[in-house]
Amino acid sequence: KAGVTQTPRYLIKTRGQQVTLSCSPISGHRSVSWYQQTPGQGLQFLFEYFSETQRNKGNFPGRFSGRQFSNSRSEMNVSTLELGDSALYLCASSLVKAMNTEAFFGQGTRLTVV
Amino acid sequence: GQQVMQIPQYQHVQEGEDFTTYCNSSTTLSNIQWYKQRPGGHPVFLIQLVKSGEVKKQKRLTFQFGEAKKNSSLHITATQTTDVGTYFCASYDYKLSFGAGTTVTVRA
Numbered sequence: 001k002a003g004v005t006q007t008p009r010y011l012i013k014t015r016g017q018q019v020t021l022s023c024s025p026i027s028g029h030r031s032v033s034w035y036q037q038t039p040g041q042g043l044q045f046l047f048e049y050f051s052e053t054q055r056n057k058g059n060f061p062g063r064f065s066g067r068q069f070s071n072s073r074s075e076m077n078v079s080t081l082e083l084g085d086s087a088l089y090l091c092a093s094s095l096v097k098a099m100n101t102e103a104f105f106g107q108g109t110r111l112t113v114v
Numbered sequence: 115g116q117q118v119m120q121i122p123q124y125q126h127v128q129e130g131e132d133f134t135t136y137c138n139s140s141t142t143l144s145n146i147q148w149y150k151q152r153p154g155g156h157p158v159f160l161i162q163l164v165k166s167g168e169v170k171k172q173k174r175l176t177f178q179f180g181e182a183k184k185n186s187s188l189h190i191t192a193t194q195t196t197d198v199g200t201y202f203c204a205s206y207d208y209k210l211s212f213g214a215g216t217t218v219t220v221r222a
Contacts (some may be wrong), residue, residue, distance in 0.1 A: 032150075033209070033210070035212075042158070042212060042213075042214045042215060043204075043212040043215075045209045045210065048209060055208075056208050057207050058209070079115060090157070092157075092210075101162070102159045102162065103147075103157075103159060104159070105149075105156040105157045105158070106156060107155075107156050108156050
């Protein structure tokens, strides 16, 4: 079966712009979580969605937001981009609620803010 | 939330040797998961441990969960070049919290 698909794979944006990233989970998976990965901070939890509801949110500013659609696809949006937002953004899906079982990660979106 | 600390941060291993990476917490963990991320890749699930004292093996990899459920280890025997990557432990407590990872390089 198809894995977790993230689009686009690479993005270059300018400071102050906004960006939307997309994640299509594995078919049948209803839990989707987003992570930011940087060399300095490692894997940081952004938020988690289950059945179109945000269940949990990490310690990121309000510029980071997300949503989940009825088909479980998820998007995350970052507004007013800053240089420090440059990172690999990873989406993970899980069969059951909230990641207490195996999480399947997508290839990630590499965002560069210049 | 549950915080996990991983040591060492870097592990340089001669091909054929064994090594161990450790994951520690100051609080009791509900479970521990291990992931591997190859250079340029994404984290891939290896295993989950739930029970106190649990030991699981996958070929040359041995995973252990401590009796007090506050630590875990990953031991790799006869290291191969295919073992290169970063190994993360993660614990679930309403979210998956990842350790900083152990980055493994192998000298042929």
